[in-house]
Amino acid sequence: MSTERENFVGLSSALLGIGKALLAPSIDPIDLPSQFLAYIRPKLTEAQLNDLLSQYASLVADQQSPEQIARALLMSNGKPAATPAAKACRSIMKMWLLGVWYQPYDASSFKAGQQWVVSDLAYQQSWAWKAAQAHPMGYSQFHFGYWNETPPSLEAFTGVPAKGQQGASS
Known part of the structure; x- marks a missing residue:
């Protein structure tokens, strides 16, 4: 059984097209995956994050390729999906690429469109x-x-x- 962190790294890998070993190397003093996961949990809501990671795990269990997983999460009828999960996926991609979190939708006190630099290390190590x-x-x-x-x-x-x-x- 995969851990939440492993599912997050796998999801991120499928979305970005970058290998899991590069996103989460075995020797990693910075450990961005754990930092990112902790950072986004309250901003996506616990339920939405769990649903997204469960959806990823289900697609993996169905032996979908990373490209098929990304397409299933991001697209709808050949167009970018407007679902909360798709919006969250796009924000996760931006976080890995830029080190900045772009709030995809209103959640608790976080409003859609707000943005924050996750950390100085996230910015320095961004893809x-x-x-x-x-x-x-x-x-x-x-x-x-x-x-x-x-x-x-x-x-x-x-x-x-x-x-x-x-x-x-x-």
Whole structure:
């Protein structure tokens, strides 16, 4: 039986197209999945979060591929779904990509459209930086002079094949 955290990582992986091992590495001092899960629980409501994770677990049990899972959660009749679950999924994607939570609907004292930076680490470690092969201003794990070298492939950052191109094209 999967844990709530494992289901959240699996759901996030299916939505983003980024491997589970990259979202939640086995050695991870930051542990963004646990931070994100705790952060969104009150903002989605416990019932909605449980329903969303149960829906994901059910789709996995039905042996749906990650692409099929994402489509089932995000789409309706070939168009973006307007359900609370689909809105929550889109906000989860934005959180992983930007480190910012965009409130998808009214829940308790949280109003649709509000937004918050989850944490400084969530912002620094957000996937938009990895996809852009960049880093936020004022923070870098790269060595001095790295900008003078050809960057690693996009696959090295995200695990997504970069179709043979090294670094960003100009």
